[in-house]
Amino acid sequence: MISFDGFYSFISLGLAIFAIVITNFINKKDFKNYPFGKSTLEPILVIIKSLVLLIMCSITMLSAIRQVFNGGNSVDEGFALWYSIISSVGCTWVYLYMKKSSKSLNSEIVKVESNQWLMDAMISVGVLVGFVFSIILKKLELYEISKYVDPGMVILTSSTFLRMPIRSIIEAFKELINTSADEEINYDINNLVKTIQDEYNIDDSVARVAKIGRELRIEIDFIVSNESKIKSIEDMDKVREYIDNNTNHFDLKKWLNISFTKNKKWAV
Template sequence: MKTENKLLKFSAAGGLFFALVGIGWGLFIDSEMIMFDGVYSLISLFLSIISIVICKFIAKNDKVNFPFGKKALEPMVVAFKSIVLIIMCFITLSNAIKTIRTGGNPVDTGFALIYAILSVIGCGLIYSYMKSKGQKLNSDIIKAESSQWLMDTAISAGVLLGFIILLIIKNTKLYYLTIYIDPVMVIITSIIFLKVPISQFIRVFKEIILVKANDEINDEIYVIVKDIQKEYNFEDSITRVSKMGSSLRIEIDFIFNGESKMESLEEMDKVREKIDKETNHIKYEKWLNVSFTGNKKWAI
């Protein structure tokens, strides 16, 4: 959790820097696209601060008030961040359309290109660093933070491409279109980037409502359980697996019948140990509950 907080603070510092530079630069040369980039970085900063606060709260041990832990907050934070980014994209999209309707706006191409090059390099480096660290930690919050920097890098790349196009057509017969390049880039970028927070929101919403974990994890645990069912001649077994943030909740019920071979509490614990050991390679914090009953109604 300490490493997670350090990464979030690093991300927040990067967000503050690019927010100030983007908004300041955008105002200076009157570029909506650069302003969009700066505002996105400012919102990313705000969201990073929220993530830092939530991570600290999750790290505090409070089993009395939160007997099942606080892992449910992880997908909630990601869902909130996704909603904010979706709203931002719609607002900037609307503003860009208004700019086109009112006649577009001219931009200083030279200053715009300098900003775009610096932003692509800077955001790209931060994204690569956050992504590599996020994969090692297996943290959904850090992965969401990494996705924000990927979006920021892509926005900056879009800015760079747009201003290169503007520079090319500036001295051609199509020069009259240059006043529309800036808002058109905002429209294209907003539409493209809606995909990331929308898909992210859908994924974490499934975790919040406890949809089953992905098929790979489900199938692997199912095979382990069915092997144990066959070994001890249980009548049936029911397995439920759901992922929430960085935790994996596994509920398993074995149903006895008259021919079941399990006879002692020690054997029950042996089965629990076996399941725990065979799922240790799954890179999530496990909440494992294995129950035994002779009446199937307690397992359904």
């Protein structure tokens, strides 16, 4: 269990450094080489990090299962207790710091990183509880049972943590293929578009909204007619300004594209 915790922490540290490098690269503006931005790098990084954790947890769980069938193993609980106490405090502090940073930066990478350190803190707390239980078993002279505590904890924690990277991979993949943004965002955008349609007597509209990393991509095509109140470029810019001002509450970097046409084939 200590090996699993230490290896997990080592992997977490390496992935954290990798995440910092990629985040700095994403934040550097380079319109010439990346005219559509670098937002897709965030879900790609999340998938890479999650795959590493998924593979690590799977291999460790299989190794622990093999240990159970081989009769378990004995552990020096004294060293394990001190290690787990220090590790629990340290990982919890890093998790709280990363969680606070993820809110201020609004970054999926930092959010995943904070969840990863939460998992690490939970592992360390699990080590502490497990080895206290192992000491109790030895005090009760149940030595044979105590041998299964260590691999049992590894199986329990690794199987539990498998869900988090799997969930992260699924969500990041959805962003990569431009799946529609969540219901709350779509509801707000559609209500905003309906308000504009009614106010300017616009026949129809097509709204596409997707979230990729920290970027919210909004594309709206208005299908106007001779009866619509959109008569000039100034009117169009007025609508664009209205939409821009009424989508600031999403707290995401916006990619806003608003077009006007009389032929619906250019909107679909």
